[in-house]
Amino acid sequence: MITPLPPGIQLEKVDDRIMTLNVGPQHPGSGHMRLIIKVDGDYIVSCDPDPGYVHRGEEKMAEYRNYIQNIPHLERPVIHDSCNILYPYCLAVEDLLGLEVPERAKYIRVIASELNRCVYTLYWLAIYGIFLGHSTMFMWPVGDREFCIDLLEAMSGARVTHAYFVPGGVRNDLPANFEERCLRQIDYFEKRLKQYEDIFYQNPVLKQRTEGTGVLSRMDAIRLGTTGSVLRSAGVDFDVRKKEPYDVYDNLDFQTQVLKEGDSYARSRVPYLDMLESCRIIKDALKKMPKSGSVRTKLKPNPKGGNDEVYRRVESGRGSLGMYVVSDGKPEPYRVKISVGSFRNLICMPYLLKGEKLGNMPAVYWSLNYWPVEADR
Amino acid sequence: MQKELISSHATNVFLGKLGDVLIKAIDKPLGYALNWGRLWSLWPVHIETACCSVEFGAASGPRYDVERFGIIEAFGSLRQCDLVVVQGTITRKMAPRLRMVYDQMPDPKYVIAMGACAITGGLYFDSYNVLPGIDGVIPVDVYVPGCPPRPETLIQGCMLLQEKIKRMKVR
Numbered sequence: 001m002i003t004p005l006p007p008g009i010q011l012e013k014v015d016d017r018i019m020t021l022n023v024g025p026q027h028p029g030s031g032h033m034r035l036i037i038k039v040d041g042d043y044i045v046s047c048d049p050d051p052g053y054v055h056r057g058e059e060k061m062a063e064y065r066n067y068i069q070n071i072p073h074l075e076r077p078v079i080h081d082s083c084n085i086l087y088p089y090c091l092a093v094e095d096l097l098g099l100e101v102p103e104r105a106k107y108i109r110v111i112a113s114e115l116n117r118c119v120y121t122l123y124w125l126a127i128y129g130i131f132l133g134h135s136t137m138f139m140w141p142v143g144d145r146e147f148c149i150d151l152l153e154a155m156s157g158a159r160v161t162h163a164y165f166v167p168g169g170v171r172n173d174l175p176a177n178f179e180e181r182c183l184r185q186i187d188y189f190e191k192r193l194k195q196y197e198d199i200f201y202q203n204p205v206l207k208q209r210t211e212g213t214g215v216l217s218r219m220d221a222i223r224l225g226t227t228g229s230v231l232r233s234a235g236v237d238f239d240v241r242k243k244e245p246y247d248v249y250d251n252l253d254f255q256t257q258v259l260k261e262g263d264s265y266a267r268s269r270v271p272y273l274d275m276l277e278s279c280r281i282i283k284d285a286l287k288k289m290p291k292s293g294s295v296r297t298k299l300k301p302n303p304k305g306g307n308d309e310v311y312r313r314v315e316s317g318r319g320s321l322g323m324y325v326v327s328d329g330k331p332e333p334y335r336v337k338i339s340v341g342s343f344r345n346l347i348c349m350p351y352l353l354k355g356e357k358l359g360n361m362p363a364v365y366w367s368l369n370y371w372p373v374e375a376d377r
Numbered sequence: 378m379q380k381e382l383i384s385s386h387a388t389n390v391f392l393g394k395l396g397d398v399l400i401k402a403i404d405k406p407l408g409y410a411l412n413w414g415r416l417w418s419l420w421p422v423h424i425e426t427a428c429c430s431v432e433f434g435a436a437s438g439p440r441y442d443v444e445r446f447g448i449i450e451a452f453g454s455l456r457q458c459d460l461v462v463v464q465g466t467i468t469r470k471m472a473p474r475l476r477m478v479y480d481q482m483p484d485p486k487y488v489i490a491m492g493a494c495a496i497t498g499g500l501y502f503d504s505y506n507v508l509p510g511i512d513g514v515i516p517v518d519v520y521v522p523g524c525p526p527r528p529e530t531l532i533q534g535c536m537l538l539q540e541k542i543k544r545m546k547v548r
Contacts (some may be wrong), residue, residue: 014443025424025426025471025474026422026423026424026455026474026478027423028423031530032426032427032430032471033427052470053426053468053470053471053474054427054428054466054468054471055468055470055506056425056468056501056504056506057501057504057505057506060504060505061501061503061504064503072500073500073501076428076500077428078428079428079431079525080431095419099428102507123434125432126434127412138438139438139439141439142434142437142438143438143439144434145435146435146438146439159432159527160431160432160525161524161525199428263449318388349472373427373428
């Protein structure tokens, strides 16, 4: 007896030469999504991404929770980059409610957000390594990631879901001896990153697989609306931290990393260079941070915003991440729209994969710095 | 008399008795051996359903290292796997796929529900697209609470599953 297929899955009529492959949602080369790929021999004819397997209705849920209750569930789309996804929400709510953030809290936010960028990028790098069959590059970043997580755990108390940022500052002050510990850790981390260069980025096998695959031209990157490392690897100098500095980023000393090639290798390299910049930012912020002071502006219970709407964005691990918060004078927001970098980078995947070999699919797919849970929201 | 002794009925009775004795003799050691083999080669399917997969990845990393307990994240076919770790939220779109994956796996197979979302829907209990727990879709052996569970909690869940397998009856 043939069991009927579940609804939503259809068998397609297969051409003589063209074969349809379902990559995912259960597949080692896919995340929480499905790619419908048509191949002619070894070459990809067309690729149709099918996201939405983790659509959890975050935006609808935000409409019946008040501004503070929204914090824990809004960070769930990217739990390993949770500070950066809460950042635009907190900035927007502060604008709505007219809150002032203490100076020390601004610096703590920058440190936490940069540490979290490292945590995210290391996890991404680990998966990129294992996708390309480089097991060492899975073990090393996952191991080094734990030290950054330790720092964030000391700050907030949780391993990955920190809920550390609140409208009006951060939830609690830094622990004792944090600065020494952080500096020691960052020094070690910079040393380790230089070893990554030797073992991964100068690896001839990696270079052969990724150089020249999935090339995205500068104009296409702009036309398709990509952000973050994908845009910067195609030669466009765009970083929200530089273009629209929020909190104290305009006081800090760092540079935007731009590469010109636009291939998978460049896309995988830009987040790595960003991590080195993050180390610089953290060191600089630790130096310039006020040594004492308040870290949180007290909120009234059940705060209400006026009839207003705010859009704020930050640079997350995956590109610009914006939150559009509309208030209609009630304790709950009228609408929260999350605009994520992952989804915008997904759009260029069909263009990049056309004409590539099937074996290069993971190299192109994961170099887009794409986190499916965030794209589905 | 002799004819009756070697009649087919008597032979059947004799063989049945012999079988009972043999099964009694080897059932326990054989079952123990089979379960022992299953115990140390739990291979989870590579099915990531939500954000708990981050902590699952950390658990197979060098600091926590679930490979010590024979749990290897097998990047292969699901027909070689015998463990489903449901890593978080199951949405309405994912549920039929999860059932398909479970049905395609050969027996014996075990299920760990990881995280609050997989147990009851968790943080998303009032979302329109999230199932309130996975036990309506597939049978669950061990529940691992947390949002997300720490890797230590996941490892403890895996060890509880191993304890359970030790006591399981072999069919």
